[in-house]
Amino acid sequence: MTAHGDAARTITTALPTVADVEAAVARVSTVADPVTVRPSHVLSDRLGITVDLVCEYRQPGGSFKIRGAANAVLAAAERGATGVTTASTGNHARAVATVAARAGLRVRAFVASSVSASRVRALTEAGAHVDASAADQTAAIGAAASAAARDGEVFVPPFDHLEVVAGQGTLGLELAAGHYDAVLVPVSGGGLAAGVGLALRAASPRTRVVGVSAERAPAMARSLAAGHPVPVPEIDTVATSLMGDLGPDNAVTFAVCREVLERVELVGEEDLVAATAELHGLGHPVEPAAAAGPALLAGRPEAFGGMRVAVLLTGRADTS
Structure with missing residues (x-):
């Protein structure tokens, strides 16, 4: 096989290990900022829970996605x-474009036709050639994979990829020093939850990792209940970054999440809207998907009574 062929291979046949996460630290640290954690006295006092807000929306590109993108893209380089x-609802593709530009690589992004014009514009401004013709997230991923294979380029999917998961896991290694009772992670395809859970299981085994999804985007919850990845219809939700399912050929995230997540909880639209508004009032300009954890705490504080909880705020609201 030629060197170019080696570069074009997608790494999805093995499951990531904590050693993969540790190896990702060197790459991720060249692009991503160290984790920013802010105690929330307002939420803590109201809910009777010690709440720390993990401000990944402050990362370059506006989301945690820079971690997985940095590891996968720099490894490909x-x-x-x-x-x-790549393919994405927006945040992952923006992160891939950001890292690829730094590494001097061309980048194409396939997104669903429902992705907002502001996100498409941000991708273009980041240097990506954007195809927004796919009907939904799953179709965008399929189109991107086919195009990459046809043209001999590396496909960097949004979640189901060893190096993407390992890159997201660097956040878990950083959070381990906090010795939390629980960490709440928004879940869509499961890349962040898999990586963070994998890292915390090794570095802070006492910490419970709880996934949180929108009621209208329950792919991981339904898949875990069924014992295998199951398709879900793509229904509009305010938490657009949580839309999509695990994909028909899921090779990484389901298997890891099944091992490292204590459970996945679902939150409704009204709770997501209310939690987003409260976070904005507290100075955290997040998108609704990032408010999944606070929405869960607000609706079910008794489930976390007396605990010290880290809540991941995963992405910034669109500002363009």
Whole structure:
């Protein structure tokens, strides 16, 4: 096989380990900022829970996605890649474009037609060639994978990829020093939850990792209940970054999440809207998907009574 062929291979056949997460630290640290944690006295006093807000929306590009993108894209560059192709609801593709530009790689992004014009514009401004013709997130991923295989480029999917998961896991390693009773992680395809859970299981095994999804985007919850990935219809939700399912060929995130998540909880639209508004009032300009954890705490504080809880605020609201 040629060097270019080696670079174009997608790494999805093995499950990530904590060693993969540890190896990702060097790459991720060149692009992402160290974790920013802010205690929330307002939420803590009201709910009777010690709440720390993990402000990943402050990362370059506006979300935690920079971690997985940095690890996957920089690893591809090390193997000789000259271009990458990705698919996303917006945040992942923006992160891939940001890292690829730094590494001097071409980047294409396939997104669903429902993705907002502001996100498409942000991708274009980041240097990506954008295809927004897919009917939904699953179709966008399929189109991106096919295009990458056809053109000999590296496909960097939004979640189901060893190096993406390992990159997201660097957040878990940073959070381990907090010795939390629980960490609440928004869940869509499961890349962040898998990585954070994998890291915390090794570095802080006492910490419970709880996934939180929108009621209208219950892919991981339904898949875990069924014992295998199951498709879900893509229904409009205010938490657009949580839309989509695990994909018909899921090879990584379901298997890892099944091992490292204590459970996945669902939150409704009104609770997401209310939690988003409260976070904005507290100075955290997050998108609704990032408010999934606070929405869960507000609706079911008794489930976390007396605990010290880290709540991941995963992405910034669109500002363009």
